[in-house]
Amino acid sequence: MKSNFKEFLSFAGKAALVQTITYFIFGLLMSNLFGYARLFQQEIIRDFMRPIDSPTTFFGPFIQPIRGLLFAIGLWPIRKIILESKRGWLILWGFFMIFGILGTPAAAPSSLEGVIYSRLPLWYHLIGLPEMMLQTLTFSLILVWWEKRKSQPGQPLWESSFWADLLKAVMIACFAYMGYAVGSLLSAVIAKVSIDMETAASDWKTQMMFVVAFVFNVLLILILSRRWVARKITLWQVFLLFWLVDTLVPVVYQWIFTSPMPLSLAILIGFFPALVITAGMRMGYRQTPLAG
Structure with missing residues (x-):
């Protein structure tokens, strides 16, 4: 049962x-x-x-x-x-x-x-x-x-080809967009800033920031998923690494191309995609059985 x-x-x-x-x-x-x-x-x-x-x-x-x-x-x-x-x-x-x-x-x-x-x-x-x-x-x-x-016969559940892993990583990274949306809305509420949805959707620099974060997340999922499957890293460590990446990428991107947001808001925004990705990895990958 x-x-x-x-x-x-x-x-x-x-x-x-x-x-x-x-x-x-x-x-x-x-x-x-x-x-x-x-x-x-x-x-x-x-x-x-x-x-x-x-x-x-x-x-x-x-x-x-x-x-x-x-x-x-x-x-x-x-x-x-x-x-x-x-x-x-x-x-x-x-x-x-x-x-x-x-x-x-x-x-x-x-x-x-x-x-x-x-x-x-x-x-x-x-x-x-x-x-x-x-x-x-x-x-x-x-x-x-x-x-x-x-x-599939002859293939353990945790093993997959590169393309299968890539597809899974892309799907999990796409799902993280919801986390960015939640974090952005909360940060706007905290900062008491109104969001113009139409302007935000048409601002290619803003959209590219999420594309860059998406690419970083896909690459990191591909790397960390194998380590987590092999029990070389814990979920907490996975979460903290993604939280760090999803905080730093928007900050660095805005610092280069637009104007940087306060670090406290960036930390808040980065929390939610990291949480979504960690949950996605937990559901999407199965760890190798413990020896003995």
């Missing part, structure tokens, strides 16, 4: 992680590609959707781990059927397409019920399909691939 619960927690953690990352990436890409900010202001649409710069909309990515957990709960009873199938990802994606997008009981956008019963124009139902289809497809591919790695 305890083993099954741990297995479920591992599965739920992966589902939450993959859901959050794919949601963020495809939401960002499609919102810019199709101009969601402009579309959401059109007649009828603006009565249905909040503006893209609404504070409520900003918190959308933060609830994705909860959605991932709900997906894990729903998929857990049929998990073996999906994993034992040669094309399990297609089965999972089919569930999303049929029950989550096209055949929803509610009159949701892009669903058959939505086309019939809502006043939303047909083009709006169609324009949302690429994002939902690609995001759920990517979610299905990554989650099934990640879970199937555990059952």
